Amino acid sequence: MPALFSFAMLWLARRKPGTGKALILVWLPLYVWINGVPEFPSRDATNWLWLAALLAAAAVMLVRQRSLLATAHSTVLLAGLLTIAWPVIHLISVAFTLTLGAALLVGGLIYYLPNERATLPITATAVNTAGIGLVSALGGSLLVGQLAIALAVVLGAFTLAEIFSRKTRLNFPSEFLAPFVTIDLLLLVIGRVYADLPIGxxxxxxISPLVGLLLRWRYSVVVSTSLVLGALLWLLVGSGSSNYY
Amino acid sequence: MQAPIKTAVHSMTLIAALSAAPVFAAPPAQGTYKIDPQHTSVHFQVNHLGFSEVVGRFNSLSGKINLKPDGDSKVDVEIQTASVDTNYDKRDDHLRSPDFFNAKLYPIIRFTSNKVSFNKNGDPVEVTGELTLHGKTKPVTLSVQPVGAGDDPWGGYRVGYVAKTVIKRSDYGMNFMQGGIGDDIAINLNIEAIKI
Known part of the structure; x- marks a missing residue:
């Protein structure tokens, strides 16, 4: 179903390229399906993700100037991180602070992407999102894992469409990845803060999306994927046994 | 004459022995009691995939009970959410995660009551109160069965009860994995409390 939505979005995007910027919206029905209808306001971190996705998508669609867009997205990410962390801020530690800071840094660095066809960064982001999903599901929270995997499916379908439509020279702006990276990072932080995902x-x-997004050489996806596999291996070896579900 | 005297002596000995031991059937004295965590447990039971009932418990709790059969009784129990124990560490970690108890966000499960019903013997039989779990507060009624009350070997006075109830986790916003994991949670409390 999410793949069908993604392909539909691609079809729309061919007619009107700006539509591709709102691809994150495809994830929202899946989010409601997995998480349930979110309470608002809520203390539960996952209940704020829809708002972060909407704000990030709105920023991409409405703000044209790149520097303003970077500011808008960084603000959404920072607000999201603080909203997630606020109820447990009394548990603050060095690792806690570093996790939030690193997430913010990665979110901000997305704007150093080459402003051109973004197939490689899309693939790296899709792989990273899938990695977050698997690590979360196996390491702490099946809910966070499912939300991330749904995001990865949406992004993955779009990646395939993007790869197969090379000849049509669709020129999606790389900024449309920003909402995905925002939700990715928020999910990862939720997993770390609330489900105690191991720090390694x-x-x-x-690091994985940084490599995928910043390195321009053709093997960046391979390196990014290796880091994701390393995270999975670390988790599986560290936990010492298979899952219990 | 020998036999009636012997019987009387035996009866007095028996009475004396019984008065030194816990008086299990006697109703509790009024007063305030502190829950003895070493002899109190909270167990829960939930269906797994329709195949079995998984049993878990919370290892850390505290609380007070104020019994006044003709006045305002109060019960206040706090359970440390993170102390959940189902005899399997990975499952316990999962139960602490946002999927279920979200123990970091909701570190305390609390039951408070201002309404305790007593039977004609003065024993509590029903406690109606509010259970706060997963950030939500809902009314809950516990059926209570007295187990024993009386002096303990250390000079204190103790009461013991078994209390039971069934809640729906969906009432508390714990909706994840409905279907696979049952909605009805049977809760069983074995309480021992010391008079203070």
Whole structure:
């Protein structure tokens, strides 16, 4: 179903390229399906993700100037991180602060992307999102894992469409990835803060999109994927046994 | 004459022995009691995939009970959410996660009551109060069965009860994995409390 939505979005995007910027909206029905209708306001971190996705999508669609867009997205990410962390701010520690800071840094660095066809960064982000989903599901929270995997499916379908439509020279602006990276990072932080995901895999998953997004060489996806696999391996070896579900 | 005297002596000995031991059937004295965490447990039971009932418990709790059969009784129990124990560490970690108890966000499960019903013997039989779990507060009624009350070997006075209820986790916003994991949670409290 999410793949169908993604392809539909691609079809729309061919007619009106700006539509691709709102791809994150495809994830919202899946989010409601998995999480349930979110309470608002809520103390539960996952109940704020829809708002972060909407605000991030709105920023991409409405703000044209790149520097303003970077500011808008960083603000959404910062507000999201603080909203997630606020109820447990009394548990603050160095690792806690570093996780939030690193997430914010990664979110901000997305604007150093080359402003051109974004297939490689899309693939790296899709792989990273899938990695967050698997690590979360196996390491702490099936809910966070499912939300991330749904996001990865949406992004993955779009990645395939993007790859197969090379000849049509669709020129999606790389900024449309920003809402995905925002939700990615928020999910990862939720997993770390509330489900105690081990710090090692979390660090690898934070580095992974950086490599994918910042390196321009053709093997960046391979390196990014290796980091994701490393996170999974770390988790599986560290936990010492298979899952119990 | 020998036999009646012997019987009387035996009866007095028996009475004396019984008065030194806990008086299990006697109703509790009024007063305030502190829950003895070493002899109190909270167990829960939930269906797994329709195949079995999984049993878990909370290892850390505290609380006070104020019994006044003809006045305002109060019960206040706090359970440390993170102390959940189902005899499998990975499942316990999962139960602490946002999927279920969200123990970091909601570290305390609390039951408070201002309404305790007593039977004609003065024993509590029903406690109606509010259970706060997963950030939500809902009314809950516990059926209570007295187990024993009386002096303990250390000079204190103790009461013991078994209390039971069934709640729906969906009432408390714990909706994850409905279907696979049952909605009805049977709760069983074995309480021992010391008079203070």
């Amino acid at each position: 895999p979390v660090v690898l998953l934070l």
